[in-house]
Amino acid sequence: MNGAAPLQLIIFSLSIVGAISDWKYKQKRGKTSSRKAKIIFIVLLLLWAASFAFLFSLPLKPETEEQFVHGAAGLVTMTGVWLFGAWECYRWRVRKKNPIPLASLR
Numbered sequence: 001m002n003g004a005a006p007l008q009l010i011i012f013s014l015s016i017v018g019a020i021s022d023w024k025y026k027q028k029r030g031k032t033s034s035r036k037a038k039i040i041f042i043v044l045l046l047l048w049a050a051s052f053a054f055l056f057s058l059p060l061k062p063e064t065e066e067q068f069v070h071g072a073a074g075l076v077t078m079t080g081v082w083l084f085g086a087w088e089c090y091r092w093r094v095r096k097k098n099p100i101p102l103a104s105l106r
Contacts (some may be wrong), residue, residue, distance in 0.1 A: 008078060011085040018088035022095065031098040033091070041087055048083055052076045 026032060033041075055072040 008081045012081050015081070015084045015088040018092055022088070022091045025095050025100065028100050030100050031094055033094065037090065044083060048076070048079055051079070 055076065056069070058068075060068055
């Protein structure tokens, strides 16, 4: 196990908590993401998926295939977790800049 795995687990766990908080925030009529932010996130997600497809479509020699696949899977997982974490950081900033008024909570 490498040193990045615990950090990825922490980022992923905090991102899950953030996603649940964001879902509750939106249910209480909180501000949703801007169109520009959604487009940027979708483009980054598509680039992430394309890199995943590209890495696993490369022709490999049988003796290096297992090592390459293991490294590529780790890289794709790591970037996916960081992308999810970055999105939730953005949403946290939106929630902090636009709190729900107390009158609407009652």
